[in-house]
Amino acid sequence: MNSPTAPLSPQLDEATGNRSTMMAWLQLMRLPTVFTALSNILCGFLITHRVPQIKVAELTAQKELLLLLLSTSGLYLGGMVLNDVFDAKLDAQERPERPIPSGRISLRSAAILGSVLMLTGVLAAAMAGTPSLIIAAMIVPCILIYNGVLKSTIAAPLGMGACRFLNLMLGASAVSDWSTLWQALPVTVAAALGIYIIGVTVFARNEAGQSSPALLVCGMIILIGGISLDAWAISTYGGAANAVSGSRMALLILSLNLLMRAAAAIPTGSPRRIQKTVGLMLLCIIFLDAIMVFAMTADAKLAALVIMLVAPASLLRRIIPMS
Numbered sequence: 001m002n003s004p005t006a007p008l009s010p011q012l013d014e015a016t017g018n019r020s021t022m023m024a025w026l027q028l029m030r031l032p033t034v035f036t037a038l039s040n041i042l043c044g045f046l047i048t049h050r051v052p053q054i055k056v057a058e059l060t061a062q063k064e065l066l067l068l069l070l071s072t073s074g075l076y077l078g079g080m081v082l083n084d085v086f087d088a089k090l091d092a093q094e095r096p097e098r099p100i101p102s103g104r105i106s107l108r109s110a111a112i113l114g115s116v117l118m119l120t121g122v123l124a125a126a127m128a129g130t131p132s133l134i135i136a137a138m139i140v141p142c143i144l145i146y147n148g149v150l151k152s153t154i155a156a157p158l159g160m161g162a163c164r165f166l167n168l169m170l171g172a173s174a175v176s177d178w179s180t181l182w183q184a185l186p187v188t189v190a191a192a193l194g195i196y197i198i199g200v201t202v203f204a205r206n207e208a209g210q211s212s213p214a215l216l217v218c219g220m221i222i223l224i225g226g227i228s229l230d231a232w233a234i235s236t237y238g239g240a241a242n243a244v245s246g247s248r249m250a251l252l253i254l255s256l257n258l259l260m261r262a263a264a265a266i267p268t269g270s271p272r273r274i275q276k277t278v279g280l281m282l283l284c285i286i287f288l289d290a291i292m293v294f295a296m297t298a299d300a301k302l303a304a305l306v307i308m309l310v311a312p313a314s315l316l317r318r319i320i321p322m323s
Contacts, residue, residue, distance in 0.1 A: 024104035035313035037076040043289035044171025064174035067128040074121025081114035157201035165194035192229035199223025240298035247295035
């Protein structure tokens with residue numbers, strides 16, 4: 001009879017090791033959050049291609065859209081990996097369980113993967129067109145400057161907001177020329193997203209430690225400011241009346257939900273509660289993008305297409321933290 005303490009067979013041991021390594025890479029990339037970047041692209045693309053209105057069935061034939069989705073995946077995931085590369089020493093103190101400080105992934109391997117992913121993102125954008133390449137080329141230094149310089153400074157939220165602003169503009173960049181890209185509608189929606197992300201970043205400023213209630217409240221005020229700009233954009237640029245009224249109601253419900261979650265987390269300031277709230281805030285980016293798509297196109301199917309990204313993000317979020 002086999003001993004209960006007998007070692008695993010080589011095959012089982014190797015399979016377990018492979019799964020552990022794969023999970024470490026997924027944690028390093030913070031995979032669930034990439035779906036929020038994809039929703040930014042869909043939002044930027046759909047609100048700038050509403051006339052003639054694009055149908056859901058036609059989207060798979062839009063080569064530029066597919067390339068932009070690939071581009072944002074490379075840029076975003078690459079940025080997440082390089083974030084941990086730059087933070088390796090800090091994570092060794094505050095988050096020793098992260099893939100790099102725990103030794104599951106080497107610093108060199110992470111740096112190579114992050115660089116390859118970002119290069120893939122730029123190349124995909126170049127294939128989509130010149131405006132897309134220019135936007136992607138602007139995103140790369142924003143990511144690097146944020147990770148390498150701004151993250152520990154008071155300007156960190158602005159750097160993160162700029163990255164998200166440009167990401168939505170990347171979705172809108174599949175247009176005829178550079179000047180056409182900078183229309184009031186996509187710029188306003190992108191600015192609202194940037195402000196929202198500034199608020200989230202302020203809220204998450206000290207999520208690994210005990211957070212200041214004043215800082216948390218400040219983050220929520222900025223976040224609501226971004227949603228308010230979305231509400232203004234809906235009133236100014238919205239399509240059909242029923243889509244405008246429905247979108248306003250959806251924004252109100254989303255805002256109240258975020259406020260209630262934040263109100264429960266702020267008094268404690270505990271890392272666990274703050275991190276869970278930040279995860280919800282990031283997930284709500286997809287809902288915000290879907291609301292704006294519905295408001296501008298009055299097409300529930302297109303909005304539903306964006307909302308569908310919540311499913312994989314929510315499932316993966318159960319095993320891979322978003323922050």
